[in-house]
Amino acid sequence: MVYLLYGTENYLIEKEIHNIINKCNIEDINISKYDLLNDNIKDVIDDALTLSLFASNKMIICSNAYIFSRKNVKSAVTQNLDILLEYLENQNPNTELVFILPHETIDSVKKITKALKKNGVIKDFNKEKNINSIVKDMFADYKIDYKTINLFIDRIGDNLELLNSEANKLLMYKYNEKEITMEDVDSFINKNIDLDIFKLIEAIINKNKDSAMEIYHEMLKYNEEPIKIIIMLANQIRIIYQSKVLYKEGYTEKDIAKKLGIHPYRIKLALQNASKYSDKKLIDNLERLADLDIQIKSGTIDKKLGLDLFILGF
Numbered sequence: 001m002v003y004l005l006y007g008t009e010n011y012l013i014e015k016e017i018h019n020i021i022n023k024c025n026i027e028d029i030n031i032s033k034y035d036l037l038n039d040n041i042k043d044v045i046d047d048a049l050t051l052s053l054f055a056s057n058k059m060i061i062c063s064n065a066y067i068f069s070r071k072n073v074k075s076a077v078t079q080n081l082d083i084l085l086e087y088l089e090n091q092n093p094n095t096e097l098v099f100i101l102p103h104e105t106i107d108s109v110k111k112i113t114k115a116l117k118k119n120g121v122i123k124d125f126n127k128e129k130n131i132n133s134i135v136k137d138m139f140a141d142y143k144i145d146y147k148t149i150n151l152f153i154d155r156i157g158d159n160l161e162l163l164n165s166e167a168n169k170l171l172m173y174k175y176n177e178k179e180i181t182m183e184d185v186d187s188f189i190n191k192n193i194d195l196d197i198f199k200l201i202e203a204i205i206n207k208n209k210d211s212a213m214e215i216y217h218e219m220l221k222y223n224e225e226p227i228k229i230i231i232m233l234a235n236q237i238r239i240i241y242q243s244k245v246l247y248k249e250g251y252t253e254k255d256i257a258k259k260l261g262i263h264p265y266r267i268k269l270a271l272q273n274a275s276k277y278s279d280k281k282l283i284d285n286l287e288r289l290a291d292l293d294i295q296i297k298s299g300t301i302d303k304k305l306g307l308d309l310f311i312l313g314f
Contacts (some may be wrong), residue, residue, distance in 0.1 A: 002088060004068055004116050007125030008099035011160035012134075013100060015205040016123065021059060030058040036099075041079045047089045048095045057094050058311045065099035068116070068263075070107045081112050088119040102287045107148045115312055131158055134141045143179040151182055190222055197229070204314045205273045212311050226303040227296060230310075236270075241282040243267050244274035284313060 003020070005013045019184075021031070034044050044062055052058040066073045068082060091097075099116075104126055106113055116122060118144050135149050152170075156163050166189055170180055173188060200219070203212035219229060240261060246256045253271065257264040292310055295301040 002091060002097045002099070002120035003040045004065065004099045004101065004106065004113075004120065005125055006065075006068070006103060006106050006122070008102065008104055009125045009127065009160055010102070012125040016125065017061065019096065020096055023058070026057050026059045026096065031281055032058070035061050036077075036079065037065060037073065037075045037303050038077065040077050041067075041081070042083050046096075047082050048097050049092050050086060051094065057096065059096040060100065061100075062097070062099045066102045068101050068106045068110065068113050069103050070105070071103055081294045083230060084112060085115050085190065088115045093121070093255060094186055106125070117282060120239045127158075131160075132161075134160065135167070135263070138164055138170070139180055140180065142171065142174065143280055148173055148180055148182045148185055151185050152180075152189065155185060197232045197236065200229075201233065201273075202269075204233075205240075207314070209312055214310060216307065220304065226307045227293065230293055230296075231288055231309060234286060237286055237289070239266065239276050239284055240270045240277075241279065241286070242268040244279065244282070247271055247274070249277065288313075 005016055007013065020026075030045055034047075039062075044060060048060055064073070066075070067084075068080055068147055087097075097258070106122070108114070113122075130154060132146065132149055135153060136144070136146075138150075152166075156166050161255075170184060170188060174184060175297075179217055189204075200215045203215060215227070220226075241259065242260060243256050246259065247253075251259065253264055253267050256262075256271075257267045260267070288310060292301070292306050296303040296306050
């Protein structure tokens with residue numbers, strides 16, 4: 001069988017590959033990998049047609065399969081897709097050929113994509129809405145309730161690879177008990193600063209100074225460096241400013257997200273916040289943060305106090 005797995009959720013793609021391996025009883029020694037930005041598709045097909053010396057089934061994994069996308073990516077080789085088209089019509093039943101495209105979309109009108117859809121399997125692995133069930137599956141052999149799962153997600157965010165990494169730590173920590181509690185998550189999993197920085201930005205921009213100070217001091221409890229917070233704060237204000245400028249130039253939210261390489265939802269929030277401040281006010285605050293960074297590094301102001309004063313004066 002030939003598969004095309006595309007999307008930005010690498011964790012889900014890896015999980016699907018693992019499922020195929022288990023279903024087809026493929027051992028590690030019978031798995032080969034290629035990168036289509038550097039390897040020739042002819043070598044891939046030659047491998048696919050060759051019988052395994054060790055078992056009846058084998059798997060070939062081809063990363064960076066931009067041959068199924070509209071996206072122009074520089075490649076070291078020019079691929080002859082006729083070879084793949086011919087293979088799709090005459091597949092080796094003992095080979096599981098998997099193409100991975102790390103991109104949000106495929107080009108459905110391409111001849112090669114249509115051929116694979118007809119003679120193979122195409123699966124979408126973009127942002128998964130039901131994240132709770134995925135996390136529940138990460139703790140499959142352990143007892144864990146949904147309140148604990150929600151706390152776990154709240155601490156870490158929706159990055160599935162990071163969630164899986166932190167879940168594995170908890171699984172090792174509670175290996176004997178086989179139960180994950182809210183106390184375990186609370187004591188063992190640190191808050192992800194990326195989550196709080198968005199809350200901090202919202203509180204600052206909405207002039208909710210009490211909330212902003214509470215969030216900031218909560219971040220300090222987790223030993224987050226004020227300098228790091230200043231850098232992230234400046235990045236967020238810069239996104240708001242850039243989004244505002246581009247929007248006034250006629251760019252859509254989707255265009256801005258693509259141009260800045262940022263998730264569309266963050267652009268949506270940035271534009272909502274941008275309407276509350278003038279360009280000058282945003283630039284002034286960026287300059288204030290730059291000056292604060294210099295003052296802290298030169299020792300002319302305490303780093304915690306300096307950021308306190310910035311938040312109160314925003």
